Amino acid sequence: MEPLTWTGSIAFLNPLLMIAIAALLVSVVIWIVGSIVLPEAPMNVNMDGTLSSGSGIRGMTQKALRYSFAACVALAVAYIVLGVVMGTGAGIIGAISQQFLPVWLSLIILYAMSIAFKRRLGLYGKLFDSPIGMIGFGLVMFWVFTGVFGALDLIVTHDPLSQVSGMKNKVPGTPLPSPEDGEYTWYLLGGDNLARDVFSRMVKGAWIVVQIAPLATLFAFMVGITLGLPAGYYGGRLDTFLSFLANLILAFPVILLFYLLVTPEIVATGVPNYMAAVLFIFPILFIGVLLNSRYYTRPNFRTPLLIGVLGIAIWFYLSLISTGGYIINTDSYSIWGLPTYLDLFDIPGGILVVFVSVVFVNSPTVFRIVRGLALDIKTRDYVAAAQTRGEGPWYIMLWEILPNARGPLIVDFCLRIGYTTILLGTLGFFGLGLPPESPDWGSTINEGRKLLSIYLHPALPPALALLSLVLGLNLLADGLREESLKD
Amino acid sequence: MGLFILRRFGVMLLTALCLTFVVFFLTNLYPNLEKLAKTQGNQRMSDEQVEAWLGNRGYLQPTLIKYGQWLGVAPGFTKTLDDGTFVGTCIRPGLTEETTPRFCGILQGEWGYSTVFKDEVGTIVGKRLGNTGYLMLWVLILMVPSALIVGVLAGMREGSALDRSLSTLSIITTATPEYVSGVIFIAIFTSSTVGLKWFKGTATQAMDNPTFENFFLPVLTIALYGMGYIARMTRASMTEVMTAQYIRTARLKGVSFPNIVVKHALRNALIAPFTVIMLQFPWLLNGVVIVETLFNYKGFGWALVQAAGNNDIQLLLAISVVSVFVVLVTQLISDIGYVYLNPRIRIS
Numbered sequence: 100m101e102p103l104t105w106t107g108s109i110a111f112l113n114p115l116l117m118i119a120i121a122a123l124l125v126s127v128v129i130w131i132v133g134s135i136v137l138p139e140a141p142m143n144v145n146m147d148g149t150l151s152s153g154s155g156i157r158g159m160t161q162k163a164l165r166y167s168f169a170a171c172v173a174l175a176v177a178y179i180v181l182g183v184v185m186g187t188g189a190g191i192i193g194a195i196s197q198q199f200l201p202v203w204l205s206l207i208i209l210y211a212m213s214i215a216f217k218r219r220l221g222l223y224g225k226l227f228d229s230p231i232g233m234i235g236f237g238l239v240m241f242w243v244f245t246g247v248f249g250a251l252d253l254i255v256t257h258d259p260l261s262q263v264s265g266m267k268n269k270v271p272g273t274p275l276p277s278p279e280d281g282e283y284t285w286y287l288l289g290g291d292n293l294a295r296d297v298f299s300r301m302v303k304g305a306w307i308v309v310q311i312a313p314l315a316t317l318f319a320f321m322v323g324i325t326l327g328l329p330a331g332y333y334g335g336r337l338d339t340f341l342s343f344l345a346n347l348i349l350a351f352p353v354i355l356l357f358y359l360l361v362t363p364e365i366v367a368t369g370v371p372n373y374m375a376a377v378l379f380i381f382p383i384l385f386i387g388v389l390l391n392s393r394y395y396t397r398p399n400f401r402t403p404l405l406i407g408v409l410g411i412a413i414w415f416y417l418s419l420i421s422t423g424g425y426i427i428n429t430d431s432y433s434i435w436g437l438p439t440y441l442d443l444f445d446i447p448g449g450i451l452v453v454f455v456s457v458v459f460v461n462s463p464t465v466f467r468i469v470r471g472l473a474l475d476i477k478t479r480d481y482v483a484a485a486q487t488r489g490e491g492p493w494y495i496m497l498w499e500i501l502p503n504a505r506g507p508l509i510v511d512f513c514l515r516i517g518y519t520t521i522l523l524g525t526l527g528f529f530g531l532g533l534p535p536e537s538p539d540w541g542s543t544i545n546e547g548r549k550l551l552s553i554y555l556h557p558a559l560p561p562a563l564a565l566l567s568l569v570l571g572l573n574l575l576a577d578g579l580r581e582e583s584l585k586d
Numbered sequence: 587m588g589l590f591i592l593r594r595f596g597v598m599l600l601t602a603l604c605l606t607f608v609v610f611f612l613t614n615l616y617p618n619l620e621k622l623a624k625t626q627g628n629q630r631m632s633d634e635q636v637e638a639w640l641g642n643r644g645y646l647q648p649t650l651i652k653y654g655q656w657l658g659v660a661p662g663f664t665k666t667l668d669d670g671t672f673v674g675t676c677i678r679p680g681l682t683e684e685t686t687p688r689f690c691g692i693l694q695g696e697w698g699y700s701t702v703f704k705d706e707v708g709t710i711v712g713k714r715l716g717n718t719g720y721l722m723l724w725v726l727i728l729m730v731p732s733a734l735i736v737g738v739l740a741g742m743r744e745g746s747a748l749d750r751s752l753s754t755l756s757i758i759t760t761a762t763p764e765y766v767s768g769v770i771f772i773a774i775f776t777s778s779t780v781g782l783k784w785f786k787g788t789a790t791q792a793m794d795n796p797t798f799e800n801f802f803l804p805v806l807t808i809a810l811y812g813m814g815y816i817a818r819m820t821r822a823s824m825t826e827v828m829t830a831q832y833i834r835t836a837r838l839k840g841v842s843f844p845n846i847v848v849k850h851a852l853r854n855a856l857i858a859p860f861t862v863i864m865l866q867f868p869w870l871l872n873g874v875v876i877v878e879t880l881f882n883y884k885g886f887g888w889a890l891v892q893a894a895g896n897n898d899i900q901l902l903l904a905i906s907v908v909s910v911f912v913v914l915v916t917q918l919i920s921d922i923g924y925v926y927l928n929p930r931i932r933i934s
Contacts, residue, residue: 127751130747130751131747131748131751133747134743134746134747134748135748343597343600343601346601347601347604347605349868349913350601350605350868350910350913350914351605351906351910352868352871352872352875352890352906352909352913353872354871354872354875354876354887354890355609355890355894355902355905355906355909358890358891358894358895359609359612359613359894359902360612362618364615364617364618364620364621364897365612365615365617365618367617368615368616368617370612370615517761521763524763524765524766525763525765525872525876528765528876528879529879529891541765544765544766544769545765547769548765548769548772548880551769551772551773551776551777551787552772552776552777552778552787553777553778553779554779555773555777555779555780558769558773559769559770559773562765562766562769562770563766563770565763565766566761566762566766569761569762569763570757570758570761570762572761573757573760573761574757577757
């Protein structure tokens with residue numbers, strides 16, 4: 100088998116792309132300089148009293164920018180479409196875009212549906228009015244779909260852990276020396292230091308991030324909201340105490356905390372299990388108080404609802420914290436947990452400690468944000484109205500203050516998922532928590548960096564993947580902020 | 587004001603005590619001690635030998651007593667072994683049993699002994715802090731002015747071409763953690779594959795002989811991540827100031843635009859970024875750890891990694907004291923500075 104080149108038979112597009120990118124860069128520079136140097140377009144007053152402005156030279160710079168950008172996008176799409184059609188005939192890029200086919204289809208369906216129904220979708224629909232938000236959402240959903248389909252073994256070409264002899268540190272597009280029947284013939288992005296497929300590892304790494312980051316952020320928000328609302332609303336001693344605790348955790352350098360918490364020795368002492376048992380109880384508290392404060396005037400409806408919801412939540416909680424029948428199982432002592440036949444899922448100690456410490460690091464910041472918002476909102480008239488109406492404090496906090504704080508919280512949620520992704524990468528980079536052969540991006544970067552001066556390909560794909568996901572989340576947050584401010 | 591600072595110092599002291607206790611507690615958990623005993627003594631020690639090793643060095647006392655000893659408020663550990671040798675935490679070469687001081691904690695100025703580097707913790711931390719301080723100095727020299735310039739340029743005309751491109755740039759830098767940008771820079775500028783070879787991929791020589799070639803990449807990597815955030819804050823503050831009434835008055839009076847920006851808007855717009863820059867220090871500390879590991883620059887962050895990886899209790903404690911001190915002092919400075927810069931705020 101021939102080694103693949105980057106673009107194969109669609110190489111005729113490369114000079115076009117070069118020209119388009121050069122045009123884009125030049126027009127961006129002209130646009131910026133033009134906005135400083137050139138005068139603003141003159142305004143003309145028409146006969147009917149309306150104003151109109153000629154486009155002028157400024158308008159032309161803007162037009163040039165738009166066209167060159169459109170040309171770049173069109174060429175990128177052409178690469179992908181031709182790649183999907185021609186597969187390996189279009190080189191590495193073609194083969195990769197063919198492997199990503201399910202992701203492209205899902206993205207197209209998602210965007211078509213969202214844009215078709217955007218007026219009925221609230222804030223989510225408004226996102227499709229802002230180009231920045233759309234680009235960000237596209238990047239995020241690309242990695243979400245990649246993670247999900249990768250977990251279903253749709254995109255990956257090889258097993259991320261299996262080693263193929265002779266493929267150590269091979270450059271992208273190298274064919275396997277002796278491929279078996281049904282095996283993919285090339286290492287699309289080359290082989291790493293242990294002769295594993297870089298492309299498949301990157302795709303599998305997306306699944307780890309997509310699983311852990313949003314969930315950990317959600318838990319951090321539950322903790323932060325459940326503690327931050329009363330701290331802001333009641334104030335006083337409670338606020339002083341909780342704020343002191345939050346500042347205490349925030350004063351820790353994150354990496355020191357990770358180095359102290361995420362080690363096999365600490366896992367052996369059961370400290371993460373205790374922390375999990377404490378931290379994971381907050382979502383249950385949150386849901387319980389949320390429903391109770393809303394429906395306590397209708398006991399006939401509330402009691403069965405609470406029993407049902409809390410029953411399931413507690414079941415989840417117990418299966419989450421107990422492993423193999425124990426909540427804590429160290430050499431010297433153990434605490435009984437849920438019996439194994441009721442246990443829904445077991446979380447390996449390594450993952451649990453990573454999850455817990457990421458939640459632990461994030462929740463004080465969320466606490467401070469929620470507290471600040473609650474301090475601000477509790478002085479509003481509708482809160483006073485609810486107090487006069489005789490509503491309980493928890494009803495006011497959860498059903499008056501929280502919904503009105505949702506805008507900044509949603510934006511921060513997006514940013515914080517990005518930050519959590521960075522934290523997970525940091526953990527992997529220092530080889531903490533996750534097993535060393537795990538394909539997560541941080542560990543892969545860490546492994547690849549050691550040979551970086553000779554072989555670029557093992558370290559760069561996960562680095563760029565992480566960069567694009569976090570960038571997407573930041574752009575998404577920016578778009579959401581812009582759109583929610585328009586209301 | 588005096589009372590305010592005094593109270594802040596009280597809170598600082600309490601925070602530092604709590605934090606060091608947490609570090610102390612976590613490093614003194616038995617599995618960690620066992621690991622310490624095995625790395626210092628012998629990997630194949632039996633459980634009894636580990637226990638004896640730890641007992642002879644005072645590691646098996648209750649945590650609170652050990653913490654007191656480290657602080658210097660409880661008398662140091664002493665023990666006479668079976669063969670008659672006198673051991674203890676306060677014993678130094680050249681001192682006899684009688685002249686050994688009873689207390690030897692940080693209150694007496696003794697930071698302990700590092701088990702990894704086989705040296706006094708005080709000297710190690712001092713030396714490593716010097717290296718990191720030099721790195722941080724250049725990071726600040728690069729980061730702060732460029733971030734402020736980017737923020738002010740972006741914020742002076744909201745929505746303009748310059749604003750949009752600079753804002754996008756700062757979003758990109760905040761989305762690039764140090765270990766990603768560092769890897770990308772090393773790949774582009776130092777590897778033989780790309781062939782540019784403008785810089786060196788390690789900063790090991792920069793500790794003795796820092797040059798532009800071996801020192802610029804680590805500085806740039808740290809500065810870039812922090813820069814975007816400060817720039818966005820500066821931009822937000824600048825746009826807010828530019829919509830203020832007195833700016834409009836100045837415009838209507840006919841003051842030229844550069845004059846408005848430099849003479850009227852700039853000072854007020856720089857109050858908020860000052861706090862942000864100060865609060866950025868704890869984040870820089872993270873960046874330092876990553877970059878020093880990535881570029882093999884033996885500074886404070888590198889020492890942290892070494893100490894934590896080998897459960898070097900006393901070095902780790904000293905490192906956490908220093909980093910907590912940095913965090914809390916910068917918070918204090920940002921609060922006080924905010925009051926001085928903003929005459930509208932007075933602390934009663």
